[in-house]
Amino acid sequence: MDLQRIPAHIAIIMDGNGRWAKKRGLPRTAGHLQGAENVRTIAKEANRLGVKTLILYAFSTENWNRPESEIDYLCKLPKMFFSKYIKELKALNIRVSCIGEYEKFPKDTVTVIKNAIDETAMNTGLNLCLAVNYGARREITLAAQQYAKDVLADKASLDIDEQAFGQYMMGEHQELDLLIRTSGEVRLSNFLLWQCAYAEMIFTDTAWPDFNEAELHRCLEQYQQRDRRFGGLKE
Template sequence: MAAVPDTGPVPRHVAIIMDGNGRWAKARHLPRVAGHKAGVEAVRRVTRAARAMGVEALTLYAFSSENWRRPEDEVGALMGLLRLFIRSDLAELVAENVRLRIIGDYRRFAPDLVALVDDAMAKTAANTGPILVIALNYGSQAELVAATRRLAARAAAGEIDPAAITAGHIEAELDTADLPPLDLVIRSSGEQRLSNFLLWQAAYAELLFVDTLWPDFTADTLGDAIAAFGQRQRRYGGL
């Protein structure tokens, strides 16, 4: 595992856009689902490494609201892998005092998968250690629209003065309201865009784009990313 420099801060909240499963499979003349299976193994490696490095919250972009456009069989395979991950890894999350959180409209999924997710969150709700956040059927623009609508409804009901609405009011309505501020966003596979992921939250986060395809992402890759974060100067608009 790559060592994190003692002189650099460890980000409290890291988010990862897990990209490159399909290209990993194609390069090996394998079906895309093989890339997704290898990607699940990378999830296990990285979540364990993040805990060991002291990351308080790790958010993984597992299924975006745009991913429904993919072929039906691929979407089905992704749902199957999610089921497998929860069933096989829940005991470890409980034992490691990890709290599982979901952001996004996951209730659009099949009822059995929704029940499985609900059960996993319930069984880890009392845990007080690191937080593993999985973004499922998540889109940042939809999240912001929903937050705006809730504030508008409160204003229409006379509960809040529209002129008094602040950034804090909006943040309190987001799916991530009770999470540490986002410090670092990593995207694998060399693509350099946020793809509708945590747009508000990433306003002052450090962005790091790595060429590594997600199935090849290791503890060392994460360690290098955190080391790079530790060397950056975060000014938040100041000098």
């Protein structure tokens, strides 16, 4: 692995928590807990390697269709995670951010997320971005609505290019370098559709709770073997 060619912006669809638990005769919540613990492992390694942004798909707009008991547990995970690791994240210079309409979560969960964002706001290392109550189609719809409002208010022109429209997307960046999905599924599941336009994609059979530093390294090595032409040609 060439440490000089580490992708700046990485996103991971953290899939397989439930199946990981089922294989071990455990409840699905045990898989989600182990998956949350693994966020710390991968965030620390990404920060050490010099990754600028790591976006993790924590809760999608479609996850509301799951059993109520599972949703309740997923809503508690941010509090469990940050109460345990916020001091370490601060010490490691990792900054927490969030995309998605997480304000629709229970009030105490929203407070925990906002506190984590505020407490790490001055950090300059890895941007650990959690996608919470996030859906890419919803993101693009909201972006179009805001753009239309700005046009009507004479704050934006009808003559707009992709880069300018991209500023209406959630988060602080537009282009994704690498998308990883764990646990063997090969689809995007409504995640970062705009940002993935020219992202390299890697799908691994490893379930998220087992996706360790070595697995991350293998994905980065595979990424570095890709020839990124962005629709053009190289001589």
